[in-house]
Amino acid sequence: MTLKATPLNNAHRAAGAKMVDFGGWDMPVNYGSQIEEHNAVRTDVGMFDVAHMCVVDIKGANVRAFLRGLLANNVDKLQVSGKALYSCMLNPQGFVIDDLIVYFIDESWFRLVVNAGTAEKDVAWMQAQNAATNSGVTITQRRDGDPASAMALIAVQGPNARAKVWEVIPESKAGTADMKPFNVAFAHSAAFGEAMIARTGYTGEDGFEIGVAAGQAEKLWNALAAAGVKPAGLGARDTLRLEAGMNLYGQDMDETVNPLDAGLAWTIDLVSERDFIGKAALQAMGQNAQFVGLILREKGGVLRAHQKVIVAGTDAVGEITSGTFSPTMQQAIALARVPNGVAVGDTVHVEIRDKKLAASVVKLPFVRNGKILAV
16 A cells, blocks of 8 residues: 655654654654653654544535534634634434544635545545535535645644744744644745645644645744754654644544543533534433543553453443653653542552553543643
8 A cells, every 4th residue: 555645754754763654654653762752742852743633624604503513622613813722523323433633714615634545535525414414515625635735734733832823934923923722823934835724733732733835844944943943753643642632533422432532521521502413412412431541550550441440349441542651750650531420639540461550540641731730
């Protein structure tokens, strides 16, 4: 099978990146030391190729009404141009088709960013719902196609991220200096053309996710690297997002998982009278598990996905969905779905090979803005 390549593939190879198959994409897992890349984002600044993710523009007179029914979170929260919202998109059974970010540009234009591996499925689902509801919106994916019209995304993350972006794209500072998280602005760069600058990310640190024409992406990447922004790969991205307590689609939730059981209740509007796809099924299911953080308290292993979590004194069993050794905390940590009734501060046991090792239940996130929050 021929792997798909982002517009930054040549830049990764020129930098000596170790490339891997990531859901059919040829992506960098690291450029040498994953730990150094992780620590650069926590303490300084790093950047990630996220051009495998897909920008989807939805336009038309009925776009807000269309998204009211399509998304589990309520786009009516978006009343100021540039505001962003995190949401799940559910199937009629109440399970997660994808998690995404939606940006409100104006009343006839909303922009979504969806996951790489689900992009084709997502767009097909949106098109089907558009036809079923006669909404008359236009749905355009901006990832694949002519480099002049396709968009590529670069995430610049860390405490010094914004300053570095302003250095490389000085035109962006005026519109983003006072911009709060989960907002987006546009800047016309003399060097890189039209740029979308969103104050969002997947690391638990401040920073921007920048969208430019695919044909400008390598030039921007190289300019950021020359300014001292450290390239980081998938390995560091995973440890950073896990420390930040952020779900990964396909691992922590998917089309078999109730989002209420995946810690995503805060992204689902069950309060308003608005109906959306999957609402009735979700209300019927209710929440049947809790999504928590675990810290391993005994030596002898590392927490990994699919390990069983045993609750003392009961027959109840949970499961780790994501696990790793935290570079920031120097401890094994995990995200897990556990039975209702398990509380923060409880001790559970995780089956690691032939051992049952003690772990503490903690409130997420583990780390945010460079600070360890879970102990």
